[in-house]
Amino acid sequence: MSQASAATRGGNVSAGQKTNGGTILSAILSRLVIIVPYLWLLVLFLAPFAIVFKISMSETTIAMPPYRPVFDWADGLAAFWGNLKQLSLENYLWLVDDPLYFNAYISSVTIAGISTFFALLVGYPMAYAMSRAPSSMRMGLLMLVILPFWTSFLIRVYAWIGILKPEGLLNQFLLWVGIIDTPLQIMNTNTAIYIGIVYSYLPFMVLPLYATLEKLDYSLIEAAQDLGSPPIAAFWKITFPLSLPGVVAGCLLVFIPAVGEFVIPDLLGGSTTLMIGKTLWTEFFGNRDWPVASAVAVILLLILVVPMMFFQRAQARAQEQER
Amino acid sequence: MKSLGSIRRSFAPWNDPQARPYISFQNVTKRFADFTAVNNLSLDIYEREFFALLGASGCGKSTLLRMLAGFETPTSGRILLDGQDLSGIPPYKRPVNMMFQSYALFPHMTVEANIAFGLKQDGMPKAAIAERVAEMLKLARLEQFAKRKPHQLSGGQRQRVALARSVAKRPKVLLLDEPLGALDKKLREATQFELMDLQQDLGLTFVVVTHDQEEAMTMADRIAIMDKGQVMQVATPAEIYEAPASRFVADFVGSVNLLEGKVASRTGNSVVISGGSGAQISVENAGEAAPGAEVAFAIRPEKIRVSSKPPAEGHLNAMQGEVWDLAYLGDMTVYHIKLDDGQVVKASALNSARISDDPLTWSDRAWISFAPDAGVVLTR
Numbered sequence: 001m002s003q004a005s006a007a008t009r010g011g012n013v014s015a016g017q018k019t020n021g022g023t024i025l026s027a028i029l030s031r032l033v034i035i036v037p038y039l040w041l042l043v044l045f046l047a048p049f050a051i052v053f054k055i056s057m058s059e060t061t062i063a064m065p066p067y068r069p070v071f072d073w074a075d076g077l078a079a080f081w082g083n084l085k086q087l088s089l090e091n092y093l094w095l096v097d098d099p100l101y102f103n104a105y106i107s108s109v110t111i112a113g114i115s116t117f118f119a120l121l122v123g124y125p126m127a128y129a130m131s132r133a134p135s136s137m138r139m140g141l142l143m144l145v146i147l148p149f150w151t152s153f154l155i156r157v158y159a160w161i162g163i164l165k166p167e168g169l170l171n172q173f174l175l176w177v178g179i180i181d182t183p184l185q186i187m188n189t190n191t192a193i194y195i196g197i198v199y200s201y202l203p204f205m206v207l208p209l210y211a212t213l214e215k216l217d218y219s220l221i222e223a224a225q226d227l228g229s230p231p232i233a234a235f236w237k238i239t240f241p242l243s244l245p246g247v248v249a250g251c252l253l254v255f256i257p258a259v260g261e262f263v264i265p266d267l268l269g270g271s272t273t274l275m276i277g278k279t280l281w282t283e284f285f286g287n288r289d290w291p292v293a294s295a296v297a298v299i300l301l302l303i304l305v306v307p308m309m310f311f312q313r314a315q316a317r318a319q320e321q322e323r
Numbered sequence: 324m325k326s327l328g329s330i331r332r333s334f335a336p337w338n339d340p341q342a343r344p345y346i347s348f349q350n351v352t353k354r355f356a357d358f359t360a361v362n363n364l365s366l367d368i369y370e371r372e373f374f375a376l377l378g379a380s381g382c383g384k385s386t387l388l389r390m391l392a393g394f395e396t397p398t399s400g401r402i403l404l405d406g407q408d409l410s411g412i413p414p415y416k417r418p419v420n421m422m423f424q425s426y427a428l429f430p431h432m433t434v435e436a437n438i439a440f441g442l443k444q445d446g447m448p449k450a451a452i453a454e455r456v457a458e459m460l461k462l463a464r465l466e467q468f469a470k471r472k473p474h475q476l477s478g479g480q481r482q483r484v485a486l487a488r489s490v491a492k493r494p495k496v497l498l499l500d501e502p503l504g505a506l507d508k509k510l511r512e513a514t515q516f517e518l519m520d521l522q523q524d525l526g527l528t529f530v531v532v533t534h535d536q537e538e539a540m541t542m543a544d545r546i547a548i549m550d551k552g553q554v555m556q557v558a559t560p561a562e563i564y565e566a567p568a569s570r571f572v573a574d575f576v577g578s579v580n581l582l583e584g585k586v587a588s589r590t591g592n593s594v595v596i597s598g599g600s601g602a603q604i605s606v607e608n609a610g611e612a613a614p615g616a617e618v619a620f621a622i623r624p625e626k627i628r629v630s631s632k633p634p635a636e637g638h639l640n641a642m643q644g645e646v647w648d649l650a651y652l653g654d655m656t657v658y659h660i661k662l663d664d665g666q667v668v669k670a671s672a673l674n675s676a677r678i679s680d681d682p683l684t685w686s687d688r689a690w691i692s693f694a695p696d697a698g699v700v701l702t703r
Contacts (some may be wrong), residue, residue: 227422228445
């Protein structure tokens with residue numbers, strides 16, 4: 001009997017070694033799989049950010065590149081320390097001193113916020129209608145939402161100039177119908193920017209909303225009606241709360257890029273429109289002040305990190321609920 | 324079940340010509356694009372009745388229920404509830420509540436909030452809502468789960484929340500769409516009796532849709548057997564089983580032998596049916612089958628006696644055959660007897676003794692016999 005048990009134990013040991021070998025290999029593999037996205041993040045996000053961050057603490061000069069100090073591997077460690085000491089937060093203080101930047105941030109966030117709100121207002125009914133359409137039509141409707149992406153973003157924004165300018169299509173139509181007697185000045189105002197942003201980013205609002213609304217079990221709405229809710233009350237009590245993950249995702253997908261938007265305010269907005277994207281552009285290419293431009297970019301990133309974290313938490317919560 | 328039967332024995336408003344139906348479907352037709360779900364159907368349901376709509380999927384039973392709830396509009400005909408025409412009344416204004424097959428519990432609300440939902444819609448005062456919700460939680464044995472969300476509950480608990488939510492408003496009629504469909508067998512059996520008790524206690528009218536005949540037989544006062552958008556028969560479970568109105572009903576509910584033949588002669592209420600090969604069957608209480616009519620004789624397997632010896636002299640219905648197949652089920656044995664004319668008849672025998680004194684096995688010669696009142700003659 002003892003022999004038999006020893007034999008079994010021996011068998012177990014060899015089997016255990018085998019599985020151990022397998023586990024180590026699969027552990028390495030799974031680590032590798034995890035490392036890939038981290039590597040991606042490091043090379044494509046953290047490294048550029050570190051460079052921008054460093055430039056933001058440099059001093060501007062008329063040289064190539066237009067800032068000082070420049071780190072050079074050849075200079076050795078002593079020079080590195082010397083250079084490091086030259087870095088300062090002066091550019092950030094400059095941003096605080098000049099109200100232009102503060103106003104640009106505020107105005108960007110406001111314009112992005114208003115645009116996001118309107119995108120939600122337009123996008124929700126679209127997504128809702130799509131999710132309630134016969135399933136044979138849904139694919140086609142989805143294609144229509146994505147269709148604008150087949151044309152260059154820049155061309156589509158240019159096209160809006162043709163529509164919105166004083167002698168443009170919209171004004172001509174309104175004059176023809178007789179609603180107005182003098183052309184409306186929409187071009188080069190904030191309204192034009194709202195229209196541009198809502199138009200350009202609408203698919204990013206519609207798609208996540210559609211995804212959540214499409215999954216919604218229609219019998220829940222029937223149940224609410226059965227229990228005495230008229231359709232509108234049923235919408236606000238059942239449909240809307242259950243679509244909140246989609247609302248949050250859609251709003252952030254519109255809001256985050258809209259804050260830093262440059263092309264739309266540049267093409268459709270007026271000379272008085274302050275948006276941080278435009279300010280950034282002017283600092284980089286107009287003033288050639290890379291350090292200040294970098295500081296502007298770093299602050300912009302910080303402003304956007306907050307809603308992004310909010311987005312991630314909302315997503316995690318939605319996943320929790322699904323489980 | 325026995326005791327319940329005796330309590331309810333006197334409950335038969337459908338036999339009372341004075342009784343006014345509570346729910347009345349009058350020539351209701353529902354057509355979808357290329358499909359007629361309900362076809363010129365008329366049906367009366369009485370107050371406090373536990374009524375079951377039984378049929379295979381696609382027979383129109385769910386459509387009928389959804390029309391009563393207001394989710395579908397009849398193409399023609401009308402539905403009356405307590406004398407009031409329901410057409411044009413939206414679901415949220417109808418005094419009926421529905422328990423959905425999927426339960427349709429609101430996933431973002433707690434058990435408590437789910438149950439209170441309908442009461443809040445009615446603008447009931449807060450204190451009254453709290454009281455009613457507590458009462459419902461107690462009734463459904465869900466007190467300790469009040470603050471949970473539906474996804475934190477088991478299937479049986481969800482079913483009870485759905486039930487509590489649908490009766491919280493004290494509807495005149497409760498509609499149940501496959502109420503036990505998602506439960507496992509044991510739980511389903513226990514819940515059947517809970518539903519019956521609940522219906523008795525609250526004094527509500529229940530209309531339940533099911534495809535499970537055992538469920539319908541257990542719970543319902545009356546069953547409507549549906550096929551292709553029409554009602555084939557409405558009767559009590561016992562009538563449906565013992566006196567089916569047609570071949571379809573006889574075949575749909577339980578197991579049956581349908582022996583086709585012609586009425587050879589008729590004396591009073593008794594007929595003699597001759598089968599294709601000349602076998603004669605004598606039947607008492609044969610209904611209105613006229614001589615020469617093509618009929619089916621329907622007899623349930625448990626009403627046929629199987630024996631290796633011929634029955635006593637003078638026994639009217641006896642035939643000889645061979646044991647074709649048999650299945651021992653413990654409590655009973657099911658025989659398939661191939662008669663000498665080639666027909667295969669199912670017969671079941673209760674295994675009342677541990678060791679049978681007349682054991683039959685495959686290929687044995689066997690006699691089947693049955694009393695003249697053991698089966699029914701079906702003309703349809």
